[in-house]
Amino acid sequence: MQLLRKLGFPISLIYALVVYLRNYFYDKGLFSFKSFDTKTICVGNLSVGGTGKTPMIEFLVSHVKKHGKIAVLSRGYGRKSKGYVLAKPGIDVEELGDEPYQIYKKFPNAFVAVDADRQHGISILEETIGPDVILLDDAFQHRKVRCDQYVLLTSYDSLYVDDWYLPTGNLRDSKREARRANIIVVTKCPSNLSVAEQQRIRKKLIPGPSQKVIFSFLEYETKLKGNLGEMDLAELKNKKVTLVTGIANPQQLVSFLEAQGIVFEHLAYADHHFFTEKEIALFNNREIVLTTEKDYVRMEGRGENFYYIGVRHKFMNGGEEVLLNLLDESTTTP
Structure with a gap:
């Protein structure tokens, strides 16, 4: 590149x-x-x-x-x-x-x-x-x-x-x-x-x-939200986590999660990527899928194990x- x-x-x-x-x-x-x-x-x-x-x-x-x-x-x-x-x-x-x-x-x-x-x-x-x-x-x-x-x-x-x-x-x-x-x-x-x-x-x-x-x-929220309700970020330490991102630069989120001691695999897609049914099926085979709020609105209602982490400017x-x-x-x- x-x-x-x-x-x-x-x-x-x-x-x-x-x-x-x-x-x-x-x-x-x-x-x-x-x-x-x-x-x-x-x-x-x-x-x-x-x-x-x-x-x-x-x-x-x-x-x-x-x-x-x-x-x-x-x-x-x-x-x-x-x-x-x-x-x-x-x-x-x-x-x-x-x-x-x-x-x-x-x-x-x-x-x-x-x-x-x-x-x-x-x-x-x-x-x-x-x-x-x-x-x-x-x-x-x-x-x-x-x-x-x-x-x-x-x-x-x-x-x-x-x-x-x-x-x-x-x-x-x-x-x-x-x-x-x-x-x-x-x-x-x-x-x-x-x-x-x-x-x-x-x-x-x-x-x-x-x-x-x-x-x-950027300040990330510690309360995750998803199809099944809410989950504390700390709970991810005991789960198999897949991070899914379709944003321009996910590195800051990756660094934040690593600093929290969370182990995860990262599936990175292009910015604004609309997820296919095949990709959604792949995500549904994972224990926990964590994503950004922008990505979540393209995934909402298509699986039960999806959560997003909110972010705001400080x-x-x-x-x-x-x-x-x-x-x-x-x-x-x-």
Whole structure:
């Protein structure tokens, strides 16, 4: 894989040029964008791969909902439907996509919709729902919409400033576009990240005068949930465990489980993988199948031995207050 990435370097130069020209045309007004009356908050990243966007959207939904009706608009990557779809009772994960479906299941009072055309999706939400706030999931690179606030995520072990363009690296947008962010969240940090290391990363990111940089780590829940109810994480030490993942980067979860003294086999699949009946039959032959919440929504109801481990962002040194104050400002300013 690394060899293929190196061989793809000439392609990455072409990709970088296309990205540069696209952003240049938007900056100069040659490509049009649209602003909306509804307050919009964009959450995204500059690189492909997992930076913790879904847990961040869930964190924001749980807070911003106090400001009134909240809607989440996502592309719905990997779904089998087309166009605009609004989540409603009876909808299935294949129609909505795994991440939006997970959010809908967790926050049934939020309006969760998917549409690859973000302008079109926002317009329909405004016409039919009239939300007070719209969260745009994974939309930092979608410049056809001008948002009120931008939250940029970058993973501690893969900062965008150290990355390069696809296919040699993981960048899908220019590092320079980080200047559009109101707040930059360095995610997936070690929980004991020192203040000195935080300062070093801040200097490396070179934030603008008005930009905030905060740090978070992923905290895994110790109460597992599944088809048969709940189970304490510690109980896995006495069982034969199979970890099943279909996410971009499962390494942090793997490291966490190993640190808990849990022995397991790991079956890793591509991100957003929809499990076949043959694969489900394989899982049903295992004593305990542990997976992520995003994977679980694609497996739920298809076996009895499936459990998922929840995860959430925990912020360091007052970072949560910084983020929430910024969002309060964006949702209360006329």
